[in-house]
Amino acid sequence: MTDPAASARDTGRKKRPVTLRPMAPIVPPVNVSGRALMVVIAIMSFLCAVTLGAVTMVQEKAEAWQGDVSREITIQIKPDDGLDMEAALTEVRNIVLAVPGALSAEIVDRASTARLLEPWLGEGFDMDELPVPRLVIVTIDEAAPPDFAAMRQTLADAIPTATLDDHRAWSGRLISMARITVFIGVGILALILATTMLTVIFATRGAMAGNRHIVEVLHFVGAETSFIASQFQKRFLLIGLKGAAFGGGVAAVAFLLLGAWQNNTMATALNDQATALFGRFTLSGAGYFGIVGIVILISAMTALTTRLTVIRTIREIDRQRADPSSAEID
Known part of the structure; x- marks a missing residue:
């Protein structure tokens, strides 16, 4: 004759879920x-x-x-007595645009020029009191560049204080x-x-x-x-x-x-x-x-x-x- 209590205990043990412990890694975690x-x-x-x-x-x-050096040249105009700087800048731009091989010409305005000089002269200086040169940035055709010698001569005849820098020296x-x-x-x-x-x-x-x-x-x-x-x-x-x-x-x-x-x-x-x-x-x-x-x-x-x-x-x-x-x- 079976014991009811023992049978209940056996039944409980059979229904208890079996949990498997995860296998520990062969190599220990980071020490x-x-x-x-x-x-x-x-x-x-x-x-x-x-x-x-x-x-x-x-x-x-x-x-x-x-790429920038080969694409651009710079024309600098120094101030002189009786020289209308704005008119001279416009004339230089027109002369450059008429030369074959020059794609565009951009005048560096007064605000941009003053901004370039601020690290050395400070803010709020009067450009009219200083002989500050003005610049014209010219973009040229790399495949067919203009004749720089002829351009220099044309600029010298029109505006003697204008100088062309083709950047080849440096x-x-x-x-x-x-x-x-x-x-x-x-x-x-x-x-x-x-x-x-x-x-x-x-x-x-x-x-x-x-x-x-x-x-x-x-x-x-x-x-x-x-x-x-x-x-x-x-x-x-x-x-x-x-x-x-x-x-x-x-x-x-x-x-x-x-x-x-x-x-x-x-x-x-x-x-x-x-x-x-x-x-x-x-x-x-x-x-x-x-x-x-x-x-x-x-x-x-x-x-x-x-x-x-x-x-x-x-x-x-x-x-x-x-x-x-x-x-x-x-």
Whole structure:
């Protein structure tokens, strides 16, 4: 005869749901050494991204300078006794537009001229009290430029104080300087990338040293070398991806903020001068794609270094087991 109480207890035990505890990861979560590696990767990624962005901007500005120099010439008219400056500017513009190869001519008005001089003379100065030259900016046809010698002679006959500057005297120096700057920037970027690679290699090896016992246990229980290496590679790939993405993201945000700051402070004459010389500090799409490439490169480098380090560790374990007297300390 069965006991009703015992039967009820058995029934309760049968109906109780069975909960499976999640399997713990083979490689432990990020520890102190892993966090340190992530910080190192983030810092080096930030430096690489900033350098790449700066080199990209310099290259783009150099190309823009070269294009502007080859497309424009400047005519300067110095004030003289009895010279009607406004009439002289209009006459110069008409003379230039009649020359084949000149596409357009723009007179720099008084307000723009005063704005160009504000960084040196301050605000509110009277242009009539100073012998301030006036400018005419001429856009020329690059494929069929005008005859500069004939244009100079025509301007000299009409207005003796007018001088033409075709920028050829210093355009070569400007282009050479820009190319040297880009070359130096590329060299600096290469050095930072090399430093990043070495830093990631040593930091990854240091982080792996703290997990050597896990490699030993997995190897002793018969796990394949490729399996152990893949487990650590996935873990450290995630660490490298997080660190590189954070560093690259901060650099990208810094470039965006720099461009927004410059757009919001364009009302000063000093910023006008900086914009005229260097252009806007905005990063193009190629620069942002380059930052993404740096993030991928550093993440892949971290994963590859981890895999090679695990394989090397397993080989050292096998060598020590085969001959304990030949143990080496790396």
